[in-house]
Amino acid sequence: MxxxxxxxxEIKKISILDEHANFDEKLGDGLISNxxxxxxYGAMVACxxxxxxxxxxxxSGRMGTYPQNMxxxxxxxxxAFVLRPDDWMVTCYRENCGLFWRGVPMEGIxxxxxxxxxGNAMPKPHWVTPIYVPLxxxxxxxxxxxxxxxxRGVDRIACTFFGDGAASEGDFHxxxxxxxxxxxxxxxxxxxxxWAISTPSKINSAAPTFAQRGLSYGMPCVQVDGNDIFATVYxxxxxxxxxxxxxxxxxVEMVTYRLGDHTTADDAKRYRDADEVESWRRKDPIIRLNxxxxxxxxxxxEKEAALRSKVEQDIADAVARAENISPPERTDPFDSMYxxxxxxxxxxxxxxxxxxxxxxxxxLPPEAQERAAAMDAAAHxxxxxx
Ligand SMILES: Cc1ncc(C[n+]2csc(CCOP(=O)(O)OP(=O)(O)O)c2C)c(N)n1
Ligand SMILES: [Mg+2]
Numbered sequence: 478m479x480x481x482x483x484x485x486x487e488i489k490k491i492s493i494l495d496e497h498a499n500f501d502e503k504l505g506d507g508l509i510s511n512x513x514x515x516x517x518y519g520a521m522v523a524c525x526x527x528x529x530x531x532x533x534x535x536x537s538g539r540m541g542t543y544p545q546n547m548x549x550x551x552x553x554x555x556x557a558f559v560l561r562p563d564d565w566m567v568t569c570y571r572e573n574c575g576l577f578w579r580g581v582p583m584e585g586i587x588x589x590x591x592x593x594x595x596g597n598a599m600p601k602p603h604w605v606t607p608i609y610v611p612l613x614x615x616x617x618x619x620x621x622x623x624x625x626x627x628x629r630g631v632d633r634i635a636c637t638f639f640g641d642g643a644a645s646e647g648d649f650h651x652x653x654x655x656x657x658x659x660x661x662x663x664x665x666x667x668x669x670x671x672w673a674i675s676t677p678s679k680i681n682s683a684a685p686t687f688a689q690r691g692l693s694y695g696m697p698c699v700q701v702d703g704n705d706i707f708a709t710v711y712x713x714x715x716x717x718x719x720x721x722x723x724x725x726x727x728x729v730e731m732v733t734y735r736l737g738d739h740t741t742a743d744d745a746k747r748y749r750d751a752d753e754v755e756s757w758r759r760k761d762p763i764i765r766l767n768x769x770x771x772x773x774x775x776x777x778x779e780k781e782a783a784l785r786s787k788v789e790q791d792i793a794d795a796v797a798r799a800e801n802i803s804p805p806e807r808t809d810p811f812d813s814m815y816x817x818x819x820x821x822x823x824x825x826x827x828x829x830x831x832x833x834x835x836x837x838x839x840x841l842p843p844e845a846q847e848r849a850a851a852m853d854a855a856a857h858x859x860x861x862x863x
Contacts, residue, residue, distance in 0.1 A: 488688045490700040490732075493707035496760040498768035505707045508714075509558075511775050517558065517706055518770060521550040521763050523788045524574040527583055528737070530792050531590065535741040539800070543590045545737035548704070550574040551762035552668050552731040555709025556636050559717055565626075565635035566605045567619035569612075571668065571735070572638050579603050583795035584802075593805060598813035604633075613639065613648030619663050620656045627661060627724065634662040634720045636713075642673020644690060645681050653726070657694040662720035664713070665691065667730045668703060674739045675748040691728025703731030704762040734760070824848050 493505040509517070528547050534540040553568065553575025560566060566579055573586055580603050589596030589608055597607035606622075609615040619637035626633040643649060644667050656663045667687045671678045684690070691698040697719060701712040709731060716727040734757035738745045745754075770776030811818055811826040818826065828845035 486689070486692050488686050488698055488700055490702070491708045491712050492702040492705055493711060494705045494765055494769055495702070496704070496765055498765050498772060500707075500769060500772070504711060508707055509710055511773065513558070514706075514766070514770060514773075515775065517554060518763070518766050518776075519784055519788070520554055520574055520578055521706075521766065522784060523791065524550050524554075524577060525763060526785075526788050527573065527586075527792050527795075530796060531587065532737075532741060534587075534796065535590075540587070540591050542740050542742045544570050544740040545735070546571050546573045548736035548757065548761060549668060549670060549733045551706040551709050551766075552666065552703045552733055553638060554578055555706055555731075556638075556664070556666060556713050558710055559713035560634075560636055563602065563604050564633055564717075565619060565622050566603075567615045567622065567635055567637040568605065568608065569615060569638050569640065569643065569668075570608050570610055571640070575638075576605060579605055581605060583792065584799040587795060587799040588802065591799060593799075593802070594809045594813070595802070595805060598809075612643040613646030613652075615639065616643075616652035616663075616665065617648050617655070620652045620659075620661050623656075623661045623663050624659060632721070634664065634717060636664040636666060636717075638666045638668060640673060641667065641669040641671065641678040641687055642676060642681060644669075644687055653691065653694040653696070653728075656726040657696055660723075660725050662724050663726045664716045664720055665696070665726060665728045667728070668733055669730055670733050670735045672735065672739070672745075672749070674743060675745075686730060688728060688730035691726075694726070694728075696726050696728045698728040698730070700730040700732060703733035704760050704765070706762060706766055736761070820852060824852065 491504070493501045493508075524546055528545045531540060531543045532545060535543045549571055553572035557566060557575035557578040562579070566575060568576060576586065577583060581599060585596050585599070586608075587596070599605050599607055606615065606618060616637050616639055619635040623633065623635040637652075639649060652663075653665065655661070669678060669687050673681060686700050688698040688700040699712050699715070701708040703709060712729050716729050719725070719727050736754065736758060767776065767781075807829060808826050811822055815822070824845060828842055828848075
C-alpha cells in the first residue's frame with residue numbers, strides 16, 4: 478500500500494502597516510479611506526484614554542476591578558469596522574474599542590465594572606452581547622445566536638472574541654465543532670496576547686500558531702498582526718466575505734499584546750519581563766497609525782491636540798453620567814434579561830419573592846400567593862394534558 482498525503486496546510490500571516498510605519502501599498506491601498514482612518518485613530522485614542530481614566534477610578538475606590546484594553550485596540554476595532562451593524566458581535570472583556578465603534582455608550586462599560594446591572598443592558602439595535610467574564614461561554618453563544626439566524630433565514634453572521642487562554646477551554650472546541658459541522662457563519666477571533674493572566678501562551682499551547690486550531694475543524698485560518706489596523710480590517714473582510722458567502726466559520730488569530738496588567742487586581746511586573754513589555758510598547762497600534770497619518774499628511778499636532786481635548790471632555794461626561802445615575806431598581810435585571818419575561822420571573826420581579834425555589838407559599842404576600850396558586854394550577858393543567 479503506498480503512503481499518500483491526505484492533507485497539507487499552511488498558515489499565512491497578514492501585516493500591512495508595521496511597527497516602523499512601513500506600509501504595504503499592494504495590500505493596503507484603497508482598503509480604508511482617509512476619513513475612516515482618522516475616525517479609527519480617534520476611536521483608538523478615546524479607548525486608550527478611557528482605560529487610563531478607568532484605572533484611576535479603580536485606584537480611588539470609584540470602580541471595581543477593571544481589565545485594561547491598552548495595546549489591543551486595533552483587534553476589536555478592525556472587526557467592528559468590517560461587520561455590518563446587524564451582525565452579532567459577541568465579545569469577551571477586552572474589546573471596548575470595537576464596542577464603542579458599534580455605539581455602545583462608554584458609561585455602559587463603566588457601569589458594568591462599577592457593578593451596576595444596567596451596564597449589561599446593551600442598547601438595541603447594536604447586536605452586541607454583554608461583557609463575558611466566564612471564559613469560553615461566549616463562543617457557544619455566538620454559534621447559537623447565528624444558528625437561530627440561519628433557521629429564520631436571516632442574513633446575519635457573528636464574530637466572537639476570545640484570548641489565547643480561552644482557546645484552551647472545552648467550550649472553545651465545542652463551539653468550533655458545532656459551528657463547522659452545522660455550517661454556521663461565525664468568525665472566531667483569537668486575541669493572542671501571549672498571556673492568560675500569568676500563564677504564558679507557550680505553556681498553554683505547543684503548536685506554533687493558534688490559527689491552526691481552526692484547521693482541525695475544517696475552517697480557513699489566518700494569522701494577522703493584531704496591532705495593525707489595516708491587517709485586522711483586511712483579514713476581517715476576507716473572513717466575513719467567506720462566512721457570509723458559504724455560511725461556514727472562519728478562524729482569525731490576531732497577534733497582539735496587553736500593555737497593562739491583566740486587570741487592576743494584577744501586577745504583571747511579577748511575571749513579565751520588562752524588556753518584553755518595552756519591545757511591545759514600540760509596536761503600539763496607536764503610535765504606528767499616528768505615524769502613518771502624518772506620512773499621509775492628513776494629521777498634525779494641532780489636530781492631535783483638538784482630538785485629545787474632545788476625548789477628555791467626552792470621557793469626563795461619560796464618567797459623570799455613570800456616577801450620577803439614579804440608584805438601580807431591584808427590577809432592573811429582570812427587564813434587561815429577557816425579551817418576554819417568563820411568568821415565574823414576573824412573579825419574582827413584582828413581589829420580590831420566589832415561588833420556584835420552594836419558598837413556603839404562606840410567607841408570600843397575599844397578591845403573590847394568588848398568582849403562585851394560579852401558576853401552580855396552570856402547570857398542573859398542562860401536566861395533566863400530556
Ligand atoms: C471559565 C473561567 N476560568 C477561569 C477564569 C479566570 N480568568 C479570568 S481571565 C483569565 C485569563 C484569560 O486569558 P486569555 O483568554 O488569554 O485572555 P486575556 O485576559 O489575555 O485577554 C482567567 C484564567 C474565568 N474568568 N473563567
Ligand atoms: Mg491572553
